[in-house]
Amino acid sequence: MTAVEGTATSTPVGSPAAPAEGAAEPNAGAVRLRVPASSANLGPGFDALGLALGLYDEVSVRLTPSGLTIDAVGPDSVPADEAHLVVRAIRATFDELGLEQPGLELRCVNRIPHGRGLGSSAAAIVAGVVAADALAGAPLGPDGRLRVATAIEGHPDNVAAALFGGLTVAWYESAVPRALRVTPAAEVRPVLFVPAVRQSTEQARGALPDRIPHVDAAVNVGRAALLALALSGAGPAAATGRERSRLLFTATEDRLHQPYRLPSLPASADLVDRLRGAGIPAALSGSGPSVVALAVGGGEAAAAIGVPAPGFSVIPLTVDTEGVCVETIDS
Structure with a gap:
């Protein structure tokens, strides 16, 4: 798999990124993703610091002509319809890109415990945003991915860590989320x-x-x-x-x-x-x-x-x- 690199400097959420030239619908195909858990705050870094952890959800997304199929494996129950957070993030990203909504086949292997403060919602959102962006030819890039994921999640600390790995420091400039990545000590x-x-x-x-x-x-x-x-x-x-x-x-x-x-x-x-x-x-x-x-x-x-x-x-x-x-x- 290819790691997504970069830090974030992006346009406001109210300004959608331009769709790929001549495109009215996402590219056909399928992608597989691995997304880490994250620990935010770490004590004093409220809504700013996030640490990516070696515990992963795996998600596969395939475009289809119509319909929605979800196959989820894991200890926590999740919706099997449009309320599924990965699906919501995919839909929001295609809307952001001005693309038509395709049918979806989704398979999730959920290892990050839900509702425990380990970034499970951020991981699902990042999976959906990055999957949709990749299937559309990656017009958003790292900056846009952070912007869209933060708009869905409501705060940038966990999504920044899930996107970029390592230790991330997140903040806003004129309501625009930004983040920097720091490589933690190996010990x-x-x-x-x-x-x-x-x-x-x-x-x-x-x-x-x-x-x-x-x-x-x-x-x-x-x-x-x-x-x-x-x-x-x-x-x-x-x-x-x-x-x-x-x-x-x-x-x-x-x-x-x-x-x-x-x-x-x-x-x-x-x-x-x-x-x-x-x-x-x-x-x-x-x-x-x-x-x-x-x-x-x-x-x-x-x-x-x-x-x-x-x-x-x-x-x-x-x-x-x-x-x-x-x-x-x-x-």
Whole structure:
């Protein structure tokens, strides 16, 4: 598969990209995609930082003259009609490109747990946007893909990580989403703790106050900047091993969202406390309820895995450095 490369500088959502010259409908064919999970926020980087993870959904999309067929495999139930998020993203992208809506055959292998703060919706949206763009001859490119995916998702942190891989920093300029990709240090070993219960993003956002103290905002600015630097493979020369872990431990402190979300997630709150009590950098993954430990090296990853986590599945992972990958398959 080919990894999708690039960073984002694009036009506003209200300005559709021009369709390929002379095209009124997408090209015939089929594509297969692999899309990573992602952990957003990572403590202080609220709605800005995202880390792509080595846990993947796989999606195949084939154009047909009419109709819709969906074959989904995975532990979570998903709609088998036009409400399916991949289908919605495909339709939105074809509309954005000014192309006719084709029939679709969709096959999904879903490995990213839904409703756990691991970017499952972002992965589905990115799969649909990139599939449609690839089938149309790729007129959007990386910038347009970020723009369309963010418009569907509502925030850019997870979709940026799923698109570009690695650590991404996302922001808006004049309401236009943009993102930069940073290659994380190879010694960073994320460990996920995934509970059986779900948490809706909307419910989690409802717990946030309209205003926060200025001192809390100031602390988070420093922590988020430190986090990006400590995770980066091009960070401080001294930031290896124990020193990197020490920096990450400090950098994963948060005052913007976790203090307001964790009271409704007592098991997650207890696990974050136990991991941090063991000296391991840990935070909610996205809005929760999953927890991510940003271990440094195999020894710290093993220590994280050894922390008691009743009610959680423990998943040691790598950082995904490619982002979404797409290839054309025989139609």
